[in-house]
Amino acid sequence: MTMAMHTDFETSAKDNRRAKSSRNLTKRVLDLSLTSFGILAIAPLLIGTSLAIKLTSRGPVFFRQERIGKDGKPFMMYKFRSMFIDAEERRAALLETSDRIGVCFKQKDDPRITRVGRFIRRFSIDELPQLLNVIKGDMSLVGPRPALPEEVAVYSPRALERLKATPGLTGVWQVSGRADIGFDRMVEMDIAYSRSVSLMLDLMLLALTFRAVLSGRGAY
Template identity: 50%
Template sequence: MRRSPADGWYVPVAVGADAAGMALPAAVALSVIGTAHPVHQAMAVTLIWLLVGLAARRYAPSAWDEGAPAGPVVRDWLVLLGVLAVLRTVSGLGDPAATELAALCPSLAVTVLCRKAIHRRILTVRRRAEGLRRVLVLGEAGAVDAVVGQLAERTDHGYVVVGACVLGDGDVLSGVPVPARLPGDSPTAPDEDAAPVADAAELLGADLVFVTAGRHMCGDRLRRLSWALHDRGRRLMVLPGIVEVARRRVRIASAAGLTLLDVSPPTRRGLPTLLKAATDRSGSLVLLVVLAPLFAVLALAVRLTSPGPVIYRQTRVGRNGAPFPMWKFRTMVVDADRMKGDLAAANEHDGHMFKLRRDPRVTSAGRFLRRYSLDELPQLANVLLGHMSLVGPRPPLPEEVARYDRVEMRRLSVKPGLTGLWQVSGRSDLSWHETVSLDLRYVDNWSWGWDMAVMARTVRAVLDGRGAY
């Protein structure tokens, strides 16, 4: 089998970054606190750190498909501390001093930053359609089209479909080559499936085979296919059919020879929600106090550039469909709501939202406020009062919600946010389908760490101003 580009430079660079990120800061910190043989100790700690990473499969190419979250690295770091404590106790050196443990903290920060830098580089390479693993999809025609479409929507993964082997009848509409077709009925011998699939993978230079779930792919057929493909040196991955489920929510279990995917429910209660609520209230309070001078300047700009109130109050729909008053700095003329009906035919958005790039109702100061999302700052008061969260889906209007279907209504399962995936991914430049997909991905998979990452990305998105109008 061809060597994947991910095994070419991602893995060596990641190992080197982890080694340097642990060894150099640890050696300096241990020297500063006066530990004996700091270089030797730093080298030993680095070796253990790399072994912990190998045991946690942190260097597997598939690990990069989930991004570079800090949580797994922190867990590995805690494992490292435990291993060091056990080794010191067994060797008779006693428990490590608090200063020695604290000396490893800079290494944790450096490692997280290095891994995020590597991941950004990986994304850049993937956007150029480089460093991708070539995939042959095996399944029914509709399932093949669904997989091709799902992978084509995004560039943050490491796969490209180069062909398909179709089970049963049906036309593949996605345009990928179909070098082989397999019968719908399960064959009596493994080679009846494996030989055409292996030949197709060889012809197209595929690195691995994706097998989709379907009525023609029973468990026994999949088992025999895996035997034959593995014997021929081909990797096989099974797509169970679930989409937009974060890896941390999936656990593999087994019972009576059956392989089970245990998908945990979205987080709706417990410590993570308490932490989110505490972050919302404390963060909004701090920001309201710190930004008070900016509020005064923006209010003066709104007042001087157009007649009318400084703050615009609008009813929005919150969690579980509860309406609430949302506040913004006014960016339009006073009678903007009455003019909306006259502009409906000019709507540039393909969904339930109303958006115009050059909306004639927007004031001169309003264009500046909207470009840098400064008009949204009064919503910090909504966050403080519990109407909204710092991170969440965009708060919709009641008339938008009235046109929601059952899937879109799921956006209201959590509090709307001051910022969110929509705001950091293109805002009004996104289609309605993309907007809903991003919001549902957040609703089902949010975590406190993800919230922190979105808030960090918000700063760059606001300065860029793309999609804000």
């Protein structure tokens, strides 16, 4: 490699790092500004949901679960509790009836889901506490679905590529059918997103999220 080629390579690498740093900063500013406004705007919904959960089923209002974030870093993800408190104990018995092909467990008419839980899942209200994860920096508004440790443990090398992006509250998978999308297709969607992250793409996916939530497709 000549000196000129070496210099051009270093310059290109520096430009790429600066561009990536700029995209990350823009994405973080978007996350914090929209999330702060969103929490204030939906405060009545958050309070109402909390009361409905507390008054209709035994157990805490919020559900915390370990998930795997960017570059394999674990974090605690928050959700409104939509299942009975013995849901994890009953999970193993339901694995054989999973509606999802692949490593992710998903079942329609899951008997572990409460009456209120079925409603808040239908409109993705159960996901709203993840706005706190966005504030903390564990998650972004837009990104791949946060994976469970047991899912990542059996990931193929290809699937591990989806961990290169910060997980999100919504994303390509979520606006394309959610649980109706197979695992392998979800992986390809997430990898494609991680390679083409941009402000315009995030804004487009956020806009499409509202339509996906109202349609309820794949939400169970």
